[in-house]
Amino acid sequence: MAVPREQMTEPMAPQTATTGERIVEASELHTYYGDSHVLHGVNLTVQRGETVCLMGRNGMGKTTTLRSILGLTRPRSGTVRIMGQDMTRAETHAIIRQGIGYVPEGRGMFPNLSVRESLVMAARPGPDGRRDWDLDRVLSVFPRIAERINHMSANLSGGEQQMLAIGRALMTNPELLILDEATEGLAPLIRKEIWTVIRGIKETGIATLVVDKNVNVLIDLCDRSMIMVKGELVFDGPSESLRKQPELLQTHIGL
């Protein structure tokens, strides 16, 4: 992908942090589905406390990037470091246990578990032993699912399932929350509710990596934005600088 060099490098400069402060540091990820080459050398980092987003049109490889980082889809080459440790070949549960809460595209429900069970089964102190999030706190953040506590996950509405998926990720007391299309297919009102919650989570200091299609909300919310086109990042820099370059959004996302 032809990108002016400075766009790629210059905005990264302020983020020269030591590896220890990086929760995720993925370099040169190449991922395939069979013969089809989907990721072409993705470099992605998330630092402690940072809110970042990954944008891009349908099928560009955003979900594949997340799955490659989490070991759910194995990259053919490249490295994944989590909390400074090389976890390229580690199993998914070990990667997650470093302090990642994952809300997958499609919500990843357990249709045969109730709301309470879905939350309780995930409960775990954070990697540093923190127990900030428990059932009561999650239910207070999501009064809608508190009302449905004994319902089967399969019988919840799409918005409620999404809230359950976020609440369940919070039950693991993560350092980093990864959200893939958390507002997809939801009514505007529910969407707003979810964004409010995500803002609240950001304020507690948990780092977030958000994949979504609501570009304007993302630019407002996130410290840093990334744009992915055909398996490559074509922009990675402060959201502020992206706001000033609407032509980038125009070309790469089509707004």
Added chain:
Amino acid sequence: MDLSLFLIQTMNGVQYGLLLFLIASGLTLIFGIMHIINLAHGSLYMVGAYLAFWISSYTGNLFLSILLGLPIAIVLGIVIERFLIQRLYDRDHLDQVLLTFGLILIFDAMQSIIWGNDVHGVPIPDALRGGIMLTENLAYPTYRLFVSGVCLAIAVGMFLLIQKTRLGMIVRGGASNREMVSALGINIRWVYTLVFAAGAGLTAFAGMIAAPISSVYPGMGNSILIICFVVVVIGGLGSIKGAFLGALMVGLVYTWGTVLVPQFAGAAVYALMAAVLLWKPRGLFA
């Protein structure tokens, strides 16, 4: 037919059904959670029975034999899962059937080499000999009541474990969305090993406590396997509740069949399965 015969046969049927449940529950759990068809499940029943016979021939005490034999069976389950079954999770059912059928042959050969091909018996523990008077002139064997009680207690315990504990929630979650369990930081491979080992332990335990009633003989695992597949199919693949109901139905039909139509007792069980499947093609609870 008088009332006492009816009562005794019904109690025998329930006892047999509860025993079948112990075996079938492992089979259905392993299928429902790991999607594995484990033909070698019956072999662990046989192993349990032979261990009970073998160890009690030294100790002279069935309970001590169970205490010593059960860990052996569970370790065997763990080894089979870790070294063999674990390679089959992403393969199709044909590969699973091939491997687990191979295991049956190995287990049968080992039984023949280690214990020979004679039929053996295991004495009923002294404390549980004799009968309990149900009415003034009707006695029922104490040991059979004991077996029913133990099986029922295990069934209740298993239900509570699966429905009420966090481990049970994880196991059920794993059955519906394996990837998401890993994505919550839970090692699903250990969960699978645990389920398989529990299934192996339950089956072997069933073989141990059944030994004083049914005797210990070559091929005993294979006949019980077929009956248990009938139970699992009637109940609905993967359903514990279904396995419980199916086991009781099969136990009663088989026991009553031997009384009423001795020549067709075996066939009655398949007739029951056919009838259930005509009514509910996927079994009672699937």
